[in-house]
Amino acid sequence: MIKEIEKIEEIIEYYAGERNPKEQENLVAMLREIQEVEGYIPKEAQEKAAEKIGIKTTVLSCIIQRYPSLKGENYGHEIVLCSGARCGCKGGPEIIDAVKKELKIGKDGISANRKVHVVIRNCLKQCKTSPNMMIDGKLYSGLTVEKALEIVRKL
Ligand code: FES
Structure with missing residues (x-):
């Protein structure tokens, strides 16, 4: 579990350090990578990423809703x-x-x-x-x- 959290933090750090971190392409790539760690994108990870990048969490939840391949919840x-x-x-x-x-x-x-x-x-x-x-x-x-x-x- 701690390993997963660390991995997610690394991913967020990486994408936040990109040249245009707020660009949708960058955000989608980051969300996809986070999802690979846990199978979905936990709320806490969304909040942390939004804070680090300097955007509202709702921007990320809107992207997650728009892309059917992204999961914002751990539904079965x-x-x-x-x-x-x-x-x-x-x-x-x-x-x-x-x-x-x-x-x-x-x-x-x-x-x-x-x-x-x-x-x-x-x-x-x-x-x-x-x-x-x-x-x-x-x-x-x-x-x-x-x-x-x-x-x-x-x-
Ligand atoms: S309209 Fe339903 S599968 Fe094409």
Whole structure:
């Protein structure tokens, strides 16, 4: 644990010392490296980095929200739901609503128990087998509301 903290501090020091530390490219690279240490970007690390670089913590949280590959919390599962037209005409919106309601997903996309992160994507490029959703990189196809709920209840 102490090793991880030291590694994160080293990363922050390095990126804070860059020529343009406040540039988005620099911030994203720093966040990616921090995430490699713990698997997500802890709040304390976000605060420390923001202070060191001289920006608001909200700048970093906005970047984390904008980049689906960055995790600001240590949630266990990621569900990607499809809002594309092909899934849409086969019940996609109902599946999205039902899953979000079942897991009590907040405005930040995270479930009430903080274990699941939900992302909505325009098309998962698997339209032939729509409606689709992806959980931790695994595709679930030909869904109905009932099937989708059965799957997410097991998480
Ligand atoms: S519209 Fe859903 S996978 Fe393409």
